[in-house]
Amino acid sequence: MPSISTRKGSCLCGAVKFEVSVPEPKFAICHCAMCRKWSSGPFMAVHCEGDIRFTEEKGMTWCRSSDWAERGFCGQCGTNLFWRLADPKTPMLEISLEALDDIDDMTLECHVYIDSKPDRYDFKDDRPRITEAELLKELGMTPPD
Ligand SMILES: [Zn+2]
Ligand SMILES: [Zn+2]
Structure with a gap:
């Protein structure tokens, strides 16, 4: 089993700085319409895993982007x-790859929402x-109506 690594990250201006626990040095690329709108690209x-540990969060802003998820950005x-x-009973956290400081070891795992x-x-x-x-299906979830 790969060991969990602690990664530091931040926004462009430094008003949000944090650490997260990353179980595997891998990233996925999401092509859904909401991610593309949000990121101006995939x-x-x-x-x-676990929670975000902030060392600076004065810029931290959350936006409820759908019935089931929310997106965090620097205001x-x-x-x-x-x-x-959004439901704390089913914790799942994804972070923008390029917001992390040291990502040279990260490899592409898969593309998701490829049909979008x-x-x-x-x-x-x-x-x-x-x-x-x-x-x-893999996540055991049903699509929102
Ligand atoms: Zn910022
Ligand atoms: Zn997406």
Whole structure:
């Protein structure tokens, strides 16, 4: 089993600084319409365990982006930082890959919501491409109406 690593990260202006626990040095790329709107591109996300430990949070802002999830960003500089499930009974936290300081060891695990990816861009890697239905099934969730 890979060991959990502690990673530091921050927003562009420094009004949000934090540490998170990352179980595996891997990231996924989400092509859903909400992530693309939020990120102006696909969202590269790293799965974290436990809570965010803030060392600076004066810029921290949360936005409820759907019935089941919320997105965290810096209210001062606008850096996208976190995606998490809103229900504390089902904790799930993803962090923007590029918000972390040391990511040279991170490798691409998969693409998700590939059925939402527009034709205007493509990635040339050969990693798995997972649809919304496949992802939700894997997570044991039902899609929101
Ligand atoms: Zn900031
Ligand atoms: Zn997404």
